[in-house]
Amino acid sequence: xxxxxxxxxxxxxxxxxxxxxxxxxxxxxxxxLKDAILLTDEADADLRLLQAEAQTGIVVGAYLxxxxxxxxxxxxxxxxxxxxxxxxxxxxxxxxxQF
Amino acid sequence: xxxxxEFDKNFLASRNAQFRAQxxxxxxxxxxEDEFKPLRLMNGVYLQxxxxxxxxxxxxxxxxxxQMNMLAHLAEKYDKGYGHFTxxxxxxxxxxxxRDIPDMLDDLGTVEMHAxxxxxxxxxxxxxxxxxxxxxxxxxxxxxxxxxIRQWSTDHPEFQFLPRKFKVAVTGxxxxxxxxxxxxxxxxxxxxxxxxxxxxxxGGGLGRTPMLGKVIADFLPRExxxxxxxxxxxxxNLLGRRDNKYKARIKITVHENGLEKIRxxxxxxxxxxxxxxxxxxxxxxxxxxxxxxPPFFKKGDIAIFEKSRTQDPVFRAWSDxxxxxxxxxxxxxxxxxxxxxxxxxxxxxxxxxxxLADLAARFGHDELRISHxxxxxxxxxxxxxxxxxxxxxxxNGLGTANxxxxxxxxxxxxxxxxxxxTARSIPIAQQIATRFDELKLExxxxxxxxxxxxxxxxxxHHHVAHIGILGLDRAGVESYQITLGxxxxxxxxxxxxxxxxxxxxxxxxxxxxxxxxxxxxRQSDEETFIESYRRLGLTPFKAALYPDANAIAAE
Numbered sequence: 259x260x261x262x263x264x265x266x267x268x269x270x271x272x273x274x275x276x277x278x279x280x281x282x283x284x285x286x287x288x289x290x291l292k293d294a295i296l297l298t299d300e301a302d303a304d305l306r307l308l309q310a311e312a313q314t315g316i317v318v319g320a321y322l323x324x325x326x327x328x329x330x331x332x333x334x335x336x337x338x339x340x341x342x343x344x345x346x347x348x349x350x351x352x353x354x355x356q357f
Numbered sequence: 358x359x360x361x362x363e364f365d366k367n368f369l370a371s372r373n374a375q376f377r378a379q380x381x382x383x384x385x386x387x388x389x390e391d392e393f394k395p396l397r398l399m400n401g402v403y404l405q406x407x408x409x410x411x412x413x414x415x416x417x418x419x420x421x422x423x424q425m426n427m428l429a430h431l432a433e434k435y436d437k438g439y440g441h442f443t444x445x446x447x448x449x450x451x452x453x454x455x456r457d458i459p460d461m462l463d464d465l466g467t468v469e470m471h472a473x474x475x476x477x478x479x480x481x482x483x484x485x486x487x488x489x490x491x492x493x494x495x496x497x498x499x500x501x502x503x504x505x506i507r508q509w510s511t512d513h514p515e516f517q518f519l520p521r522k523f524k525v526a527v528t529g530x531x532x533x534x535x536x537x538x539x540x541x542x543x544x545x546x547x548x549x550x551x552x553x554x555x556x557x558x559x560g561g562g563l564g565r566t567p568m569l570g571k572v573i574a575d576f577l578p579r580e581x582x583x584x585x586x587x588x589x590x591x592x593x594n595l596l597g598r599r600d601n602k603y604k605a606r607i608k609i610t611v612h613e614n615g616l617e618k619i620r621x622x623x624x625x626x627x628x629x630x631x632x633x634x635x636x637x638x639x640x641x642x643x644x645x646x647x648x649x650x651p652p653f654f655k656k657g658d659i660a661i662f663e664k665s666r667t668q669d670p671v672f673r674a675w676s677d678x679x680x681x682x683x684x685x686x687x688x689x690x691x692x693x694x695x696x697x698x699x700x701x702x703x704x705x706x707x708x709x710x711x712x713l714a715d716l717a718a719r720f721g722h723d724e725l726r727i728s729h730x731x732x733x734x735x736x737x738x739x740x741x742x743x744x745x746x747x748x749x750x751x752x753n754g755l756g757t758a759n760x761x762x763x764x765x766x767x768x769x770x771x772x773x774x775x776x777x778x779t780a781r782s783i784p785i786a787q788q789i790a791t792r793f794d795e796l797k798l799e800x801x802x803x804x805x806x807x808x809x810x811x812x813x814x815x816x817x818h819h820h821v822a823h824i825g826i827l828g829l830d831r832a833g834v835e836s837y838q839i840t841l842g843x844x845x846x847x848x849x850x851x852x853x854x855x856x857x858x859x860x861x862x863x864x865x866x867x868x869x870x871x872x873x874x875x876x877x878x879r880q881s882d883e884e885t886f887i888e889s890y891r892r893l894g895l896t897p898f899k900a901a902l903y904p905d906a907n908a909i910a911a912e
Binding site for chain 2: 274276278314318319335336337346348351
């Protein structure tokens with residue numbers, strides 16, 4: 259069976275605050291998933307991940323997370339990423355109000 | 358309680374300075390994350406889903422009011438105004454920034470607290486019976502021994518890189534409130550012919566492969582404790598598997614090698630180690646013992662307590678569930694529920710922490726305890742003070758009368774915070790508590806322990822719950838598996854899996870059906886859930902959980 263690549267974003271935690279961050283199309287970091295770049299090409303995704311991992315002074319634990327294309331940009335396709343985007347469900351710590 | 362010596366203070370200060378320098382080097386880019394991670398873990402710093410987390414040790418669950426006030430200060434200054442008490446009697450802060458953590462550790466140092474060995478493959482915070490020093494059924498206060506073990510294990514050079522983490526629990530009572538059978542080493546104080554000693558249990562643990570500990574020594578003389586522990590841990594250190602993380606805990610070492618072989622190796626090693634113990638440990642223990650002298654218990658009239666019970670039904674309900682027998686006449690042990698219906702189990706706001714500290718200082722001989730069940734205990738309160746204590750608790754959202762009941766749920770942080778979780782725990786706990794509060798049934802249901810873990814690692818102790826709930830990821834959806842018949846006490850048992858999992862929407866109705874079935878099946882109101890389960894077995898409960906037989910066939 260041919261290898262099927264599902265769309266992804268590069269995500270990580272900010273080194274200083276620990277906040278969830280996503281890579282943008284200009285290789286900067288955003289805290290807002292809709293501003294992240296959705297990567298549909300595997301080679302491009304792998305390269306961006308390597309570049310992200312090299313930014314050890316800015317982020318920690320970079321990885322590729324599955325996403326789907328939504329009307330306002332990338333959207334989580336798994337609940338874990340949905341919780342990372344939204345924050346914990348037991349308190350409204352700010353982020354949740356947007357969703 | 359134990360007061361730090363000059364040595365302790367200097368050790369902690371130098372350790373904190375060392376970690377501060379490590380954080381600075383990490384931020385400046387001189388340490389990579391791979392280099393930094395083991396260093397931060399040794400100091401209790403995790404990186405979770407949304408932020409860093411600092412886990413602070415509360416040795417054997419004991420705090421004084423100054424320490425509790427400091428925990429409140431940290432919550433307010435460096436976090437979002439609250440902290441989370443854990444199933445290992447620790448407290449976790451969910452939102453610190455990396456740069457602030459060295460300051461947090463220095464602040465903790467001023468009240469003789471730290472975060473050392475709250476993570477990593479080391480001997481972790483030693484836990485103990487949360488009623489230690491107060492329980493009516495106690496042989497002796499287990500905390501001096503727990504403190505001795507803490508001093509021995511802290512920065513022990515041989516045990517900083519064990520095959521896996523290592524947890525020790527101690528109890529001084531017949532009634533096991535410290536879950537000793539589910540620890541790498543469990544210690545039960547026993548007496549034989551008037552001589553004090555320990556029953557030593559080894560190889561217990563929950564997680565992926567739950568196992569109850571086995572008795573490796575049925576009577577160990579008190580003075581042999583440290584050399585014997587050192588013998589066990591050193592045998593494990595050599596024999597424990599390092600090739601597979603999931604087979605690295607001592608429970609697997611004992612299981613794979615057999616208890617007899619382990620016992621023989623430990624006994625061999627013990628002879629060697631014992632010869633090198635000069636007796637200093639016993640001198641130290643005597644010194645520690647003197648610092649745990651019981652407070653001066655006052656004598657007084659308890660008429661006001663009896664009167665309040667008669668006149669105030671809310672107070673009566675609370676005193677029925679939240680008080681336990683104290684060894685001193687006229688005293689009670691107060692368990693403050695951190696499980697208000699719908700709240701996050703184990704969370705306390707900075708204000709609540711201050712209220713608890715103040716109550717301890719005014720009415721509780723300045724002592725507080727954190728239980729593995731994520732509640733806060735005022736271990737020594739005179740009954741004449743209870744109406745006032747209750748009034749203050751109630752005014753601060755801490756008066757919930759539910760200890761031991763269905764809403765007194767243990768829940769790990771789950772996927773709301775934890776990077777290892779496979780599903781959420783907290784919302785399930787909140788919904789169960791809220792639902793049974795609406796039904797106004799929980800007092801009628803009686804004693805029932807629900808424990809929820811958000812992954813197979815079982816921080817929420819679901820295996821030893823009467824009703825255990827394990828959250829899993831099944832094909833990209835949260836799924837909750839139920840186990841029944843577990844027991845965390847001296848009659849410890851691992852629960853049986855009931856059947857296929859339930860979705861997040863279906864789990865609450867499933868629990869409701871289960872509890873309804875129990876209420877119909879029980880022989881009398883006095884027969885508890887676990888007693889009914891033991892009498893009847895899994896079948897009738899399974900039938901209630903899966904009324905549709907097809908669900909069982911599809912398992």
